[in-house]
Structures are given as C-alpha cells and as structure tokens.
Amino acid sequence: MSADKERILASIESSLAHISKTDFVEVFRQNVPFSDGSILFKMKIEWERNGGYCYDPLKNFDDLFFTLSSHFGTYPIGETIAISSALKPFETILKQRFPHKRFFIENGLIDQVNCSICIATAGIVENGTILVHWDSTQSRSIAVLPEHVIYLLNSKNIYETMDDAFNALRLKGISGWVMIGGPSRTADIEKVLVTGVHGPKFVSLLILEEEFYDRA
C-alpha cells in the first residue's frame, strides 16, 4: 500500500519536525559475568544450566561412537534418525556401527522422525546457547521438529559472548540463524515448567575438538 507508506512517512516527518534528535549511540559493551575454567568446560556447564545435556569434548571417532551408543542406550529415541546432509560422510560408518538404527539424510520433511543429528554453527558461553543456521545442507526444521536433537559443535566455534558469535556468523556471510538455549519449554499452566512443547524435549550437545572436527 504505497499510499499508506507516504502517509506514514509524512506523519512521522511532521511529528519529528520540532524534536531535537539524539545523536548516534555507541554499542554498549556490558560486563558479562563468567564462571571460571576453560571455554569448553564453561560451554558444557552453561548448556546444562539451560536444561540440555553435554558430553565431554570428543577427540576422535571412538569417542564419538561411544558417546552416541551410550546416548542411544539412555534415551528412547526410536529407530529412525535423520541426519543433516552436512554429515553425509558419516552416514555409512554410522550405519555400520549402529545396524539397528535407520539413518537417513534429511530432506526437510522429518515430522515422523523422533531424533535428529545436526550441526551447530557456534556456541556461546555467556548464556549456554548454540547458533544453528540453515542452508542447502541443513533444513530449518531439523533443529526443532523431533523430540530428541543432537547438535555437533566444533570447539573452534565457541565464543564468550553473543556479540562475538553474531559477528563471526556475519563475517561468514550467514544471514539467518536461530539461537537455541535448551529444550523447548513453557510455564503457561500455573507457572509449572514443562519441556517439549513444540520443539525437542531432549537436546544434547556433542563438542568435537577442533582437530577431530577438521579431520572428520
């Protein structure tokens, strides 16, 4: 409605005509509080504070498969597991290691799947969140639709603050992402906290040490 546009802009202009305008405001860097320890350890602690589960950083394939097998044993994740196509190189080896599970590369339609494995683009220590973006290798829904989601995060991509993480994503040319801090939750009924409303009830973070991630 271009008439509305003209009307709104004219109205704003006339309202601002006699206002003395504020100058440009610098970005304010506040003192973000941190716990002690290495950045990997802090990421684990903070992610778990949000109600997710985080395994100790993984150094090699043996660590990864051991962790996945204990995870599959702990949680009732069902037979079928959707994996992001960024993890295609793992597909064959996952199928060999876990013959009772059915892994498939997601295609954006995963509503029948109970568990998914996807890539987290960055981690943020400040609030224990991860950033997940979507592109041709990973759909928007893989990180949210199933009841169990496992996120793989390169330890190199863990940042102290939101400011640093957002800048890093922008520098990589990523324009859309979701910041995830734990399982989907609500307190809409008598303020009782319930997890797994529309998104996952269980979210697990697997931090892969930089060398291993690059090798993989």
Place this chain on the structure above:
Amino acid sequence: MNANFYPNRFSKVAKEALDNADLQNALTKAMHHSQMVRNQAVQDFSDWEEMRNAAYRIRKYTLDHLDELLLQFEENCVRNGVQVHYAWDAQSACQTIHLILSSKSAKRIVKSKSMTTEEIHLNHFLESNGYEVVETDLGEYIVQLRNEPPSHITGPAIHLNRKQIADLFHQKLQLPYTEDPEELTKQARTILRQRFLTADAGISGVNFACADSGKIVIIENEGNVRLTTSLPNIHIALCGIEKILAKEQYLPLFLRMLARSATGQRINVYTNFLSRPRQPNELDGPKEIHVILLDNNRSKMLKDIELRESLLCIRCGACLNVCPIYRRAGGHAYGYSYMGPIGAVITPQLIGLQNAHLLPYASTLCTACGDVCPVKVPLPQQLLTLRQRIAEQASLRPWLEKVGFKIWKWMFSNNAFYVLLTYLLGFASKFGMMKLFKPWSTYRAPLRRAPLTFRQQWKKRTYHER
C-alpha cells in the same frame, strides 16, 4: 471503536476480578513467581542501571530517526527478498494480510503470539473472512479455545488454573481429562503439530527489526515461532513501526535485558533471526516473507513530547508483574490488548483519551513500574500527565466529581462555613456517620474520626510548639 475493546468499563470488570477467588489465587501465584525470578536474574549484571541507560538511548535514537530507519529497513528487506508493506491503521493491516493470503489461496493459518495482532483484532477479521486461524503458543491456544483475549503480555493464560484448562481441553477437544500440566501440554502438542504440518501460512509478530540488515528477530520459548516461520509456504510478520533498531549490533544488549525482565531467564530458548525467504537450494522454509509495518497512530504519538517515550517499550511485561493494580485486577479489566501500566499509558494514545479515560487512574502511582522498566519508559510521569489532561477536559470527568469539587471549592473558600461544617461532621460521626464510608473501607483500613479537628489542635499548641 471495536466493540470487543472496553477500557471504559475498567472499574466494573476490576470489581468482578476482585470477587473471583480463582482469579485472585492464579494471579497471586503467577505474579509473585514472575517478580521473584526477574529480580534474581537482573542481579547477573553489576551494571544493570548502565544497561538501562544505554537501552533507553538506543530506543530513543530509533524514535528520533524513525523515518530514515524505516526506509533503510525496507531497502535491506527488499534486497534480502522480503516484501515490505506499510499499514496506516488496523483496517489497512488486516486488508493487506487478507490480500496476501487470498492471492495464494491460503486458508489454514497458524499464528504465534503477538500483541500487535491482538491490537488490530486480526483473528476476528480473518475468521469472519473464512480463514481457519489457530494460535500455537500454548497460553494463546488456551485463551483462543475459551474465546477470550490474553490477560498478560508474556503469559496469556496466567489467569487460569490447571483445573479450568483440564475442563476446557476435555469439553472442547474431547480429550481424556487430566490436570497434569505435562499431559495437558502433550495433548496440545499433538493437536498443534498437525496444524503446523498442514498450514498454508504462518503469522507472527516481531520483537526487533534491524534497519542496517533487514533482519527480524522473534523470541520465544516453545518452538512455535520456529515452526510458524519455517513450515508454511508464506510467513507474514506484523511489526509496529517503533520496533526498529538502528543496528543489529545493539541486539545482544536487548536480548540480555528482555529475557531477564520478561521471564527471569538469562536468554529465551529460541531467538529467531530471519532475513530472507527460502532460497532455491534450501530444504524448507517459507517461499515468501512479508513484513507489515503498522502505524495505527504511532506516528502521531511521536509528536507528543510528554508521552512519546511510551513507544520505547519492548513489551517485556515487567511493569505488569510489579503493579499492585494489575496484580489484583488482572489483564482483562483493562479492556484492550495492552494491560498494566504500559496499557494504561498507550491505550488512551492509541484509541483516544475519551475511549480509555479510566485507565490512567488504574495505578497507585507507587512508581514500581518505572523502576523495573528495562528501557526506562517514564510510566509514572506519563500516568500523571494523562490524569492532568483528563482533568482539563471537562467532558471526561464524571458529573458527581464536577459538582463535588464545585461544592468543595466554595466550602474551602468560606471560613465560617468551613468551621460550621467540620463541627457538624465531627458531631455526626459520633452517631455512626462513618458507616457511610463502608464501601471505601472494604479493601482499605477503616476511616477513623480524629479526636480533635485541625483548628482545635492548632489552638492547643504549647508555647514551645509555637
């Protein structure tokens, strides 16, 4: 004005709320919890006050440069492939949404929580035009089933207890009766998941719109925004024009403050940064994103030097949680989509003082709202300004008040009559006149007669006191 809005019935609806024991219990529990977790969460920062100052300056910058920033935002959206529409008022916004939906034959709509869509009464409009609209936030879904508006900015169903919700699901949805919040949530998840998968379009609000990148940011905890903006082929985001931020780099500050002020969390579970529709090689996502920039009197509010700062609001709801009036009257008493102190200030500006002249009096002026506001909206001063304007407009004052003040003025400017009257009142009060003030003392300490009038006390001063 829309018949579904009734701010001038505040006193009546608030009185009903006070007599509703279920509501009082639900409000007491919810408000106490919200205030406690917010107070704990802000202690994370030693420089919370400086953060508030910075947030105030950044939001004020938006208001002062709104015309330029809107154009910059639009330009960046268009570059990203997002379609931008301007809507002068509620009707224009509804019509624009109708046009977008009908051009794609979209009939099934999923919606995520948005106070701006409540403001334009979008659900009512869409339903009367044959669309099937489902609210997907759990609280909103509950109030939609009850055919009620939300009663809080961040907790739409806080006025209800689990039994009422269990009855509702059992009767309206024919689901097995349970009062367990976990089970009730599961029931809603199952039903709503189907709605998401079959929806033609998703409608959301916007928390922040970044002028320098064209990104829109929407925060939530349930994952319903994520699904509303990912699964259907069309995503429509309704955004008040004041939601613009000049720079994306300001976001971390606001995300830290908004989550803590709203729900006492250090961050919301999902913060969605959306910038462009589905690209040809992408696996899912909306093929079209439309942002509707809604004015609905905001551009005129900008002009009012004394009240314009109410547009700084980021809708965290913290001022509601601390307000002694809201904590008793609940959100429905305000009769409009915005409630609590911020509702009392912006509703008269949005729909006209004559249509909401009781709301500025829905405050004890304790100033708690101004103290908690993360962007320093001067709510107490604005409530006083509105009261002053109402007092200046004779037509807005009840006739009893006008006559009462005339008599009072005459009495107090006539010395002999004043003496006589205080004497008579003192005399009458000995014979039970205080009973007349019973309505006053229903919720307050009873009035007591002073043993001596002021004049008598004045005469009895000791030498030293003189």
